[in-house]
Amino acid sequence: MSEAHDRPPQEFKLKLRRYDPESGQAPYWDEHTVELEPHRSVLEAVLQARDRFDGSIGIRCSCRQAICGSCGVRVNGEPALACHTHLDAALGSAADGVIEIEPMGNMPVIKDLIVDMDAVHWKKIQRVTPWLLAKQPVPEREYIVDKEAMVDVTQTAACIQCGACVSDCLAMEVDPGFIGPAALAKAYRFVGDPRDAEQHERLNDLAQDPQGIFDCTHCFKCVEACPKDVNPMGQIMRLRRIATSDQHITDQNNGKRHEAAFTGLIKDNGLLWEAELLPRSYGGNSWLGKFHPAAGKELLNSLPSIVKALLRGKVTPMGALKPHKIPSADLKRVQAIYDHIESHPERLELNLYISGEDESEAEEIVAGGLAVGAVEDAAPPASEGATSAPGPEGATSSDPTASEEGAGGSAPAGETPSATEPAEGGGTTDAETTHEDAEPVGPGPESANGSEPEEGSEG
Amino acid sequence: MKVAYWPGCVSRGFTPELHGSMAKVAPLLDIELVELDRACCTGAGVIAEHNQELADTLNARTFALAQQVQGAELMMNICSTCQGAQSECQERLDASAEYRDHVNETLSAEGLSYEKGLTNKNFLWLLVEEIGLDALAAKVKQPLTNLRVGPFYGCYIVRPRKRLGIDAEHRRDNYLHELIAALGGTVIDYAGMRKCCGFPIITMNKDASLKQAGRHLGDAVDAEADCLVTPCPLCHLNLDLQQPLAERTVGRELEMPVLHLPQLVGLALGLDPKELGMNRHVVRPTSVIDWSTSVVGAAA
Numbered sequence: 001m002s003e004a005h006d007r008p009p010q011e012f013k014l015k016l017r018r019y020d021p022e023s024g025q026a027p028y029w030d031e032h033t034v035e036l037e038p039h040r041s042v043l044e045a046v047l048q049a050r051d052r053f054d055g056s057i058g059i060r061c062s063c064r065q066a067i068c069g070s071c072g073v074r075v076n077g078e079p080a081l082a083c084h085t086h087l088d089a090a091l092g093s094a095a096d097g098v099i100e101i102e103p104m105g106n107m108p109v110i111k112d113l114i115v116d117m118d119a120v121h122w123k124k125i126q127r128v129t130p131w132l133l134a135k136q137p138v139p140e141r142e143y144i145v146d147k148e149a150m151v152d153v154t155q156t157a158a159c160i161q162c163g164a165c166v167s168d169c170l171a172m173e174v175d176p177g178f179i180g181p182a183a184l185a186k187a188y189r190f191v192g193d194p195r196d197a198e199q200h201e202r203l204n205d206l207a208q209d210p211q212g213i214f215d216c217t218h219c220f221k222c223v224e225a226c227p228k229d230v231n232p233m234g235q236i237m238r239l240r241r242i243a244t245s246d247q248h249i250t251d252q253n254n255g256k257r258h259e260a261a262f263t264g265l266i267k268d269n270g271l272l273w274e275a276e277l278l279p280r281s282y283g284g285n286s287w288l289g290k291f292h293p294a295a296g297k298e299l300l301n302s303l304p305s306i307v308k309a310l311l312r313g314k315v316t317p318m319g320a321l322k323p324h325k326i327p328s329a330d331l332k333r334v335q336a337i338y339d340h341i342e343s344h345p346e347r348l349e350l351n352l353y354i355s356g357e358d359e360s361e362a363e364e365i366v367a368g369g370l371a372v373g374a375v376e377d378a379a380p381p382a383s384e385g386a387t388s389a390p391g392p393e394g395a396t397s398s399d400p401t402a403s404e405e406g407a408g409g410s411a412p413a414g415e416t417p418s419a420t421e422p423a424e425g426g427g428t429t430d431a432e433t434t435h436e437d438a439e440p441v442g443p444g445p446e447s448a449n450g451s452e453p454e455e456g457s458e459g
Numbered sequence: 460m461k462v463a464y465w466p467g468c469v470s471r472g473f474t475p476e477l478h479g480s481m482a483k484v485a486p487l488l489d490i491e492l493v494e495l496d497r498a499c500c501t502g503a504g505v506i507a508e509h510n511q512e513l514a515d516t517l518n519a520r521t522f523a524l525a526q527q528v529q530g531a532e533l534m535m536n537i538c539s540t541c542q543g544a545q546s547e548c549q550e551r552l553d554a555s556a557e558y559r560d561h562v563n564e565t566l567s568a569e570g571l572s573y574e575k576g577l578t579n580k581n582f583l584w585l586l587v588e589e590i591g592l593d594a595l596a597a598k599v600k601q602p603l604t605n606l607r608v609g610p611f612y613g614c615y616i617v618r619p620r621k622r623l624g625i626d627a628e629h630r631r632d633n634y635l636h637e638l639i640a641a642l643g644g645t646v647i648d649y650a651g652m653r654k655c656c657g658f659p660i661i662t663m664n665k666d667a668s669l670k671q672a673g674r675h676l677g678d679a680v681d682a683e684a685d686c687l688v689t690p691c692p693l694c695h696l697n698l699d700l701q702q703p704l705a706e707r708t709v710g711r712e713l714e715m716p717v718l719h720l721p722q723l724v725g726l727a728l729g730l731d732p733k734e735l736g737m738n739r740h741v742v743r744p745t746s747v748i749d750w751s752t753s754v755v756g757a758a759a
Contacts, residue, residue, distance in 0.1 A: 092627070170655045174670040214663045217671070218504055219655035220543075220618035237508050245509055253663040262505040266517075270499040272468035274696075281662035301665075304703040305741065314700070314739045315473060324471055330497040333569045334517065340565055341513045348512040350551045350558050357554040 009035045012045055012087050016057060017102040019109050027109075030054070031098070042090050043071050043082035046101060046113070058112035066227060069160035072167065073113050074102040079164035079225040082113075104167030106176070121163045124180050127209075128187040128202070135197040145194045148354055155353045156189035156235055158228045165222035165232050177211040181222035181232030184213060188235035191242065203243040207251035213239050214255030231353070238349075245347065260285040267338045270326030275315070278302070460532050460589060463525035464492040465545075465579075467538040468500050469692040473700065476736025477692050480721040481537050481582065483735060487598065487728045488590055492535075493528045495521060501544040503693070504615075504659075511551075512562070518548040519562045522579075523571040533578040535585050537721065539691035542581045543615025546622050549577060581616055582720060583690045587634045592641040600729030602643025606747065608723070609647040609684035610635035611675070611698065613691030614655050635688065635720075642727040649682040651675025656694040661701070666708060672697040673709030685746040686716040688723045695719060699741050716744035 011033050019027035032049040043061055050057040059082065061071040066084040073082045076093045077100065090099045107115040135143075165181040172178045187206060190196045206212040213236055222232040243249045244256040261280035265273050276290070279299060283292025290299070299306070309315040325331060341348075470478040485492050498521035500506075507514035522545075525534040536542055552559050553575045563572045580588070586595060616623065617632040625631045632653065639646045657671030676698060679687055689695055697705070699717040706713050718726075722735045732738070732748045 170671065171660070171664075171667060173654075174657075174674065175664065175667040178667075210664070215660065215667065217614075217655045217657060217668075218659045219614040221614075221655075223619045237504075240508050241511070253660075255663055258662045259505055259509050262503075263509045263513075266500045266502065266506065272472060272500050272503075274469065274473045278662060302701075302704065304707070305701050308703055308741045309473075309700055312739050312741055314476075314741060319472070319475075324468070326497060326499055330499070333520075334499045336568065337516050337520070337565060338513065341510065341516060344512075347510055348561075350511065350515075350555060352551065352554055355555060358556055 005037070005039050007038050009037050011035050012091065013098045014045055014049055015098045015100045016046070016049070016112070017100075018057070018112050019103075020058075020111050021109065030057075036087060038086065038088035038091075040087050041083045042073070042075055042080075042085045042087060042099065042101065045087055045099070046082060058110075058114045060114045067160060069162035072104050072115075072162040072164050074100075074104060074167065076100050077102075079104055079167040081162055081164070081227050084227050104163055106167055106169060106172050107163065115163070115167075117161075117163055120176075121161070121166050121180075121182060124166070124183040125161070125186055127179055128183050128190075128206070129198075130183075130186050130190070132190060132193060132196055133198040135195055143195045149192065149194045151354050152351065153189050153192045156185045156192070156230055159185055159189075159226075159230045160228055162227065164225040164227060165230075168221045168225050170219045170221050171215055171217045175211060175215060178215045179206070179209065179212055181216075181236065184216070184239060185230050185232040185235045188239055191239060199242075200247055200249075203239065203247055204249050206239060207243045207249045207255065210252045212251075212253075213243065214251050214253035229353075241347075241349075254281045257281050257285060261289070265323070267335055269323040270331045270334050271324045273323035275320035276323070460489065461491040461493060461528075461530050462533055462535040462585070463495055463528040463531040465495050465498060465521065465525070465534060465536045465541060467536060467541045467692065469696065470537055474692040474695055474719065476739045477537060477695070477719040477721065480719060480725050480730075480735040483730055484721045484725045484728065487725075487730075488586075488595070490535075490585075490590075493531060495524050495528075495534075498524050501541045501548075503540050504544050504547070507544065507547065514544070515548045515551055515558075516562050516565050518545050519552055519559075519573040520566055520571060521545070522549065522552075522577045523566060523573040525579075526574060526577060527571075532589075533580055533585075535580055535582060537582045537690070537719075538693070539581065539613035539616035539689075540693045542579070542623075545579055549579065550622050581690055583616070583634050583638065584631055586638060586724070587631075588629075592637055595638075595724075596641045596643075599642055599727045601727055603639070603723070603727055604643050606644045607647050607683060607685045608639045608644045609649055609679040609682065609687045610639060610652050611656070611679075611687045611689040611691075611694055611717070612653050613689060613694045614653075616690060617653050635690070638720075639688065639723075642723065644723075644727075647679065647682050647684040649675070649678040649684065651678045656691075656697040658693045658697040661697065668697065669701060669705045669708035672701060673705035673711075673713065676702065676705060676713045676715045677709055677711060679715055680713055684715070686718055686744060688718045688720055690720040692719065702742050714742060716740060716742045716747055718744060718747065 014032050014034060016030045016032065017027060018030045032053050034045045034048040036045055036048065043064060046057065046059050059071065061083060062068040064083045066081050071082040072079065074080070075085050075090050076095070091097065094100065101113065103109045103113045103115050107117065107120040110116050159182065161182065163182065166172065169178065169180050172180050187202060191199050191202050207214065216233065216236045218233065220233055223234065226232060240255065244259055250256050258281040261277055264285050265276060279290035279295035282298045283289035283295030289295055466478045466481070482492065499517055501518055502514040506517065525531070536545070552562060552573060559573065559575060566572060612632065612635055617625070623631060636646050651674060654675060655671055656675065657668035661668040687698065689698065695717055702713055702715070717740070722737060725735045726732065737744050737748065
């Protein structure tokens with residue numbers, strides 16, 4: 001990066017998506033050539049084009065250091081903060097040497113690169129009651145909470161509400177009513193907060209909403225889009241896990257039944273039995289599930305596909321009626337693993353955001369089998385948010401290996417990749433202060449019951 | 460090369476032509492497949508959603524079995540979803556020695572142990588990185604000339620980039636493009652090629668799921684693709700098996716054949732379409748094959 005700062009200004013070609021709904025004209029592309037040092041940002045390039053060539057170019061911005069979340073756009077088709085994307089990186093991902101800048105998706109355009117966040121993003125955020133509903137009685141001084149739990153919620157609290165994840169949510173693309181990644185990450189911020197009193201109600205609302213947690217298609221788009229490593233999809237999966245496995249909430253989308261059917265079929269057979277999965281997801285997790293009216297209705301609805309599949313010999317009646325199984329000795333081992341793990345009083349969950357990664361052992365070549373020479377490709381399994389690493393103990397309690405902790409010597413992973421990672425489309429900038437609590441003021445916090453502290457242990 | 464081969468569940472269930480075509484193609488590429496038939500389902504993300512430790516332990520068991528295959532250079536899968544689910548578990552297992560020890564303790568009951576650093580590649584990655592596209596092109600007997608192929612990657616094999624080892628040097632999210640070209644076909648870009656097929660929510664929001672499938676298929680039709688190719692059997696289920704329903708949902712005729720990756724490779728290597736199970740698709744690949752002569756691609 002340092003040499004980038006030494007490079008002289010050069011020309012960059014920009015292609016801007018222009019649109020003014022009030023003009024009655026269709027959207028069009030506008031091209032400008034600007035001159036800037038390669039380490040400058042896409043935002044600076046757009047502003048230069050506006051200042052030099054066309055004062056009517058619309059873009060929203062404020063802090064210019066990836067904190068305020070105002071300048072979300074699409075650069076070469078991918079959502080990004082304009083101020084957090086270096087021109088040389090943008091040029092690297094540009095087709096034909098022209099940097100393409102468009103407004104974000106899934107939200108109506110107000111003008112050019114400015115989208116209507118109120119109409120979509122903020123409305124969805126409001127659906128999750130984005131403030132603390134404090135446990136009563138509120139202590140006179142501070143709440144005393146587990147440090148790890150607070151570190152955990154800093155990941156979602158780091159959201160700057162830029163809308164990049166909303167822009168490219170593939171579920172929202174076909175189902176605009178889907179509550180979406182930003183709102184669900186915000187929901188986890190409170191569900192995971194030990195000071196919040198309404199965990200069950202929050203989860204129940206999100207599960208009963210047919211466009212809630214079980215409407216996510218698990219496509220990882222939001223994980224890639226987020227400039228702050230909030231990992232929205234990861235938080236959605238955690239919300240599902242807590243709702244189904246811990247709180248036993250049955251939802252409107254067959255989410256819990258599907259999960260139970262899938263997990264159960266693997267326990268019974270070792271391999272998936274597709275013909276049973278569908279009816280059980282609708283009708284309940286047993287062999288009788290397919291006789292439930294909901295399953296019958298679903299099978300009837302799918303008849304066009306079923307008939308064709310049978311006609312083509314893709315699926316044979318016998319193949320559908322009989323599960324594939326792994327050898328019985330192995331199936332017994334798999335079932336023993338299920339029984340062993342499900343007998344733990346508490347689920348064990350390794351959160352790399354909290355624990356970080358072990359100190360690099362890249363040089364360590366493990367002898368034998370497939371591990372040899374594997375380092376090059378498989379090596380840096382990057383942590384999701386390799387930033388904070390308060391301690392080696394990443395798993396939630398009940399870890400039976402806890403006593404070996406010291407011996408393991410797993411160093412806090414502060415020194416692992418994050419700094420060296422060429423962050424896509426952005427690189428590291430001076431604004432990498434992810435964990436400054438950028439907790440935004442959601443719409444209407446004044447309506448929160450009481451004035452809850454957002455931060456650690458303030459009273 | 461010898462690989463520990465994880466075929467997945469669906470390739471032996473609802474898309475048997477995938478596993479079948481892989482078995483036919485492997486010897487032509489000098490790949491020796493040692494099937495991990497003792498291993499169980501990866502969980503496809505769903506078991507992890509239920510209980511993370513359970514998913515990690517089941518996959519660690521598969522990794523350990525793979526590491527026991529003598530002389531195998533790496534583990535190979537033929538399912539994007541398996542790749543994604545396994546990579547996620549491996550990321551945690553490799554990140555923490557303490558966690559790995561804990562998981563291995565569970566596996567020790569059957570004398571298994573996972574050692575950090577497994578190399579696990581989807582067939583697509585193996586083709587490009589191990590065999591090499593030049594070497595592959597040299598083996599092509601029937602170039603896919605004039606065949607317009609739309610790539611459909613599947614989410615789990617293109618995101619998240621860091622976990623999957625995608626960077627400027629390893630453009631794994633572009634390998635299908637490169638492969639189609641190497642086989643002599645014409646690559647067709649269309650909007651949905653790296654989007655979600657909708658399969659994960661087929662039981663949870665069927666309408667949205669089929670809208671996704673229908674929209675991407677429609678985009679490919681509009682781009683005048685002859686067929687799609689995918690390295691993911693779950694995408695295949697939504698794009699092919701469910702295509703009649705997707706047509707109903709988006710209200711347009713689609714008739715877009717969808718090939719599995721080994722089928723496309725097999726065609727170019729001169730295998731017979733029937734051998735590759737192409738008669739078992741819901742949407743007949745008639746645009747790909749002139750069934751009377753088994754010649755690839757209609758002469759344009």
